[in-house]
Amino acid sequence: MSVTPSIETLPLLPDFPPEQVLTYRDGQALCRDDFLCDILWLAERLPEGAHVLNLSHDRYWFAVGLFAAISRGALSLLPNSPAVEHLAAVCAGVPHLVCLGDQDVSPLAGVNYLRVGEAVPATGPRPEMPRIACEQRIACVFTSGSTGTPQPHFKTFGRMWLAIAAGAERLWDAAGGRCSVIGTVPLRHMYGLESSVLLPLWAGGRMSARTPFFPADVAAALAELPAPRLLVTTPFHLTKLLDADVEMPAVAALLSATAPLSPALAARAEERFGAPLLEIYGSTETGQLATRRPARQLDWQVLPGITMRQENGETFVSGGHLEAPQALNDHVEMLGPGEFSLLDRKADMINVVGKRTSLAMLNHLLARVPGVRDGVFCLPPAGRDDEARRLAAFVVAPGVSANEILSALRPQLDPVFLPRPIIFVDLIPRDGNGKVQAATLQALIKAHLGGDQAPAAVPLLFPVEHPMFPGHFPGRPIVPGVALLDAAQRAVESATGLTLAGLATAKFHRPALPAEAMRIEWSLEPAGVRFLIRSGEQKVADGRFLLAAKASA
């Protein structure tokens, strides 16, 4: 599946046997030609010259719409939020548009709607495979700009193909073969598009049409597919799968992205599923760039063909599927050719259960709500569950209720970003540049959200009967390093409300024993959170965690 620059066109779908099963819909196996018939049937019905807004929920019909558009040379717009005003902003200025969906009612008023979802009986001669120009723009994905306007990013056929081929090499290798792929992830993000749609269709796997939600649904959807299986998910969903008391069918590999995955969660998942868990690093702008196996190694390996260089504190990636060098949104440390460690997310970006947006954009939207004189979003300290941390907002808005503010924000935002709670204050102190300083925000949080009881140290003890000891090691139990680090990370996160992106450095000074009374101490520094685990006066381990996001305005 390698592509050289001299190749100008590629087939819409790779040259596998036409009878090869390519996808599963409602428990039914469909071969390449079944899929192609549906694509070509729909393609004929797309209005000439129209861009396509693809809003199908079902992954099969989403893919049919995407490939039908590609075969007609049409660009697919893939908005990442269902909020009506986001859809309207995405469509603004697109003169000729058709909306595809599998819903009975059009999700967007005033746009030409074409309902998909009815399979066409295959008749006539075997369909011919269209060839597509590598330079053809096939998809437009969006990031949230700081002014609230979605920023478009265009993807070409040939470069998407290259990215998928590079990722497939890693994944199929980890899984020990080409997999049936099931995703719990949204279709209109780069991760879901690449890993749950294009990976199986272009790299010899089998795509499931389902997007299971509850743990029991995931188990049932997996059981319906032939092995080997790949589960494409997020840290949030993975946590819930592991917490649920549901028997899971065997998988050959797990894939996670969108939010930092702790090594401890990765290790837990690998143990439960008996399969490797890979994590993908990438962005909307760049697509997938690197992978790692966090249970084994914290450093990232770039995909084949990608190179990195640093200049004036910025990191640029190029080569592979990238058309031009791209600056990364994160601070990284380069460790060797093709290897790097993630130091810090750039400050403005925040992450709520894997969905990313910019604080500047949220603050901009808040400021535009009628009656709001001033307002600022923040990430308050974690309460019960750091996996599902919510945003809060401080607002100066005399005479306006929290419900009025929420109603004004709801059409513009993915619901996970709605502030919970909204705290009304008389004044938000701003500096000479009109900024809310981080210290000011921390003071507001302390005063209103009770962040001031946070201790800088907590006790730590692993009881003798902990199930990890008999195996680690038989007859000579000691606390595994990964358990120590996990406990340290959880303690810091739950006490400070910070989200940690992972480990920068760690050093083990001496083994920790069952029932040994220890303490975790930490301090917040510009480079992250420095921690020390001690037993009496003796050091057990120390190191530094990276910060995932900063609450600043």
Place this chain on the structure above:
Amino acid sequence: MNTMGQPTTALCEPDSLLERDVAALIVSALNLDIGPEEIAPEAPLYGDGLGLDSIDILELALVVSKQFGMQMKADSEENYHIFRSLRALTAYIGEHRTK
């Protein structure tokens, strides 16, 4: 909200005892800043009502499965109906619980 003629529940009368338990469960599982009695039985849990989203729903499903010995299984359409209101959720639990 008038529920006449709506296929809200399979039961003829709402199970008020269970409904109160489920309301308390929602409040404690999601750490909501309201009392259980403040959740109007027919008000939407999604969107404009209580403002729950998919994260809350997954969270809630886990607690429900542990408490009532049932696994929530639903496609997104059905899901929407089950979590439409406190009363709809209570009816669903009433039908599927094993403890």
